[in-house]
Amino acid sequence: MPTDQLILIVVLVAVFLVVGAGAAFLLRGRKTPPGTYTTTRDANDPAPGGVAVDERPGAPAGPPAPTADAGAGPDTLVEDESLGLEEVPVEVPAPVLGRLARLRARLVRSNNALGKGLLALLSRDDIDEDVWDEIEETLLLADLGTEPALELVDALRERVKIEGHRDPERVRLLLREELLKLVDPSMDRELVSHRQDGRPSIVMVVGVNGVGKTTTIGKLARVFVAEDKDVLLGAADTFRAAAAEQLSTWGARVGVPTVKSDVDGADPASVAFEAVRAGIEQEVDVVMIDTAGRLQNKVGLMDELGKIKRVIEKQASVDEVLLVLDATTGQNGLNQARVFSDVVKVTGIVLTKLDGTAKGGIVVAIQRQLGVPVKLIGLGEGPDDLAPFDPEAFVDALLD
Numbered sequence: 001m002p003t004d005q006l007i008l009i010v011v012l013v014a015v016f017l018v019v020g021a022g023a024a025f026l027l028r029g030r031k032t033p034p035g036t037y038t039t040t041r042d043a044n045d046p047a048p049g050g051v052a053v054d055e056r057p058g059a060p061a062g063p064p065a066p067t068a069d070a071g072a073g074p075d076t077l078v079e080d081e082s083l084g085l086e087e088v089p090v091e092v093p094a095p096v097l098g099r100l101a102r103l104r105a106r107l108v109r110s111n112n113a114l115g116k117g118l119l120a121l122l123s124r125d126d127i128d129e130d131v132w133d134e135i136e137e138t139l140l141l142a143d144l145g146t147e148p149a150l151e152l153v154d155a156l157r158e159r160v161k162i163e164g165h166r167d168p169e170r171v172r173l174l175l176r177e178e179l180l181k182l183v184d185p186s187m188d189r190e191l192v193s194h195r196q197d198g199r200p201s202i203v204m205v206v207g208v209n210g211v212g213k214t215t216t217i218g219k220l221a222r223v224f225v226a227e228d229k230d231v232l233l234g235a236a237d238t239f240r241a242a243a244a245e246q247l248s249t250w251g252a253r254v255g256v257p258t259v260k261s262d263v264d265g266a267d268p269a270s271v272a273f274e275a276v277r278a279g280i281e282q283e284v285d286v287v288m289i290d291t292a293g294r295l296q297n298k299v300g301l302m303d304e305l306g307k308i309k310r311v312i313e314k315q316a317s318v319d320e321v322l323l324v325l326d327a328t329t330g331q332n333g334l335n336q337a338r339v340f341s342d343v344v345k346v347t348g349i350v351l352t353k354l355d356g357t358a359k360g361g362i363v364v365a366i367q368r369q370l371g372v373p374v375k376l377i378g379l380g381e382g383p384d385d386l387a388p389f390d391p392e393a394f395v396d397a398l399l400d
């Protein structure tokens with residue numbers, strides 16, 4: 001074979017080997033399973049900066065985030081040796097669909113005295129004035145509120161008079177219908193959690209101390225991740241030192257980054273501003289801002305809340321202001337709700353700790369007083385113990 005042909009063959013073989021090796025290297029990356037947060041940052045996006053720290057779980061700011069193995073189950077270890085990063089466990093949250101069905105037993109356990117009590121009273125042979133008084137008392141004890149309780153008693157009196165009673169199935173049906181009317185299925189309970197006008201949805205979470213704000217954000221982040229959304233958290237609770245840590249731990253569990261201040265007692269409005277800026281830059285779907293718990297009668301702190309919202313709105317309007325209320329505090333929650341709503345227009349209520357109280361009637365009282373729907377309910381301390389509020393499922397659980 002002539003030398004020039006031999007050289008040509010050697011060159012072709014070498015080219016083939018180089019191209020093959022390159023292709024194998026490029027194809028080596030693992031596919032990211034749905035729901036796993038990787039990165040929303042484009043290659044040409046600026047790196048985060050300013051007072052707040054963008055904490056992307058398992059990765060320092062800058063390089064791309066680690067990916068998880070395809071088909072990941074709970075507690076999947078995420079690793080990317082090529083970046084020399086530590087292994088970070090990322091959980092796969094439970095699907096949102098049918099959550100209330102899964103958590104129904106908890107609602108039934110704590111609230112069935114209400115439903116059972118009403119059913120027993122209404123099924124009596126003779127419903128005299130004493131029985132109606134007892135029915136009213138049962139409703140008031142469940143925190144339904146005076147006006148709705150009287151309304152319900154009147155409606156039941158009327159229907160029992162016309163339709164008769166005693167047949168347990170019939171009694172159950174009419175009670176169900178009347179309770180459902182009070183809970184009001186016509187209210188819009190959808191959470192705004194999608195990008196619109198080229199920017200993320202901004203969700204602010206407010207409430208008094210210890211009601212479950214941070215926990216709720218952590219649980220909600222999981223809900224959004226389960227829906228395959230990109231989420232970013234902002235730790236504007238700079239009052240309690242451990243709060244930012246608590247929030248970023250929740251985020252890290254599902255691979256969601258947290259923007260927080262590295263300065264103790266930093267201005268919460270500026271942390272919120274940075275978080276929203278990062279969310280816009282990184283093109284996420286939802287930014288959730290945690291705020292410090294504050295008593296509704298502390299004027300300075302309530303003013304601060306108004307300021308946080310105004311500062312956020314320099315960049316993007318706030319789509320949701322979720323007021324978290326602890327269901328076990330009963331009517332006291334109503335006073336809180338009114339004051340909070342005056343300062344930052346509340347768009348939805350999250351009622352936590354419904355697993356630990358027989359006062360499910362508070363749902364009706366709150367919605368009536370504020371005209372704001374209960375959008376989510378907390379039914380336990382577990383990471384997936386938060387469910388969208390479904391009026392029918394709720395009333396059914398009361399009557400179980």
Ligand SMILES: Nc1nc2c(ncn2[C@@H]2O[C@H](COP(=O)(O)OP(=O)(O)OP(=O)(O)O)[C@@H](O)[C@H]2O)c(=O)[nH]1
Pocket residue numbers: 207208209210211212213214215216237240243291292293294351352353354355356377378379380381385
């Ligand atoms: N049983 C039950 N406990 C809950 C629920 N939601 C939150 N908690 C618990 O309530 C406690 C307070 O929750 P946090 O999220 O720290 O409350 P917070 O409102 O952020 O507190 P501050 O930042 O101090 O105002 C925690 O122990 C939570 O586990 C719920 O739906 N059911």
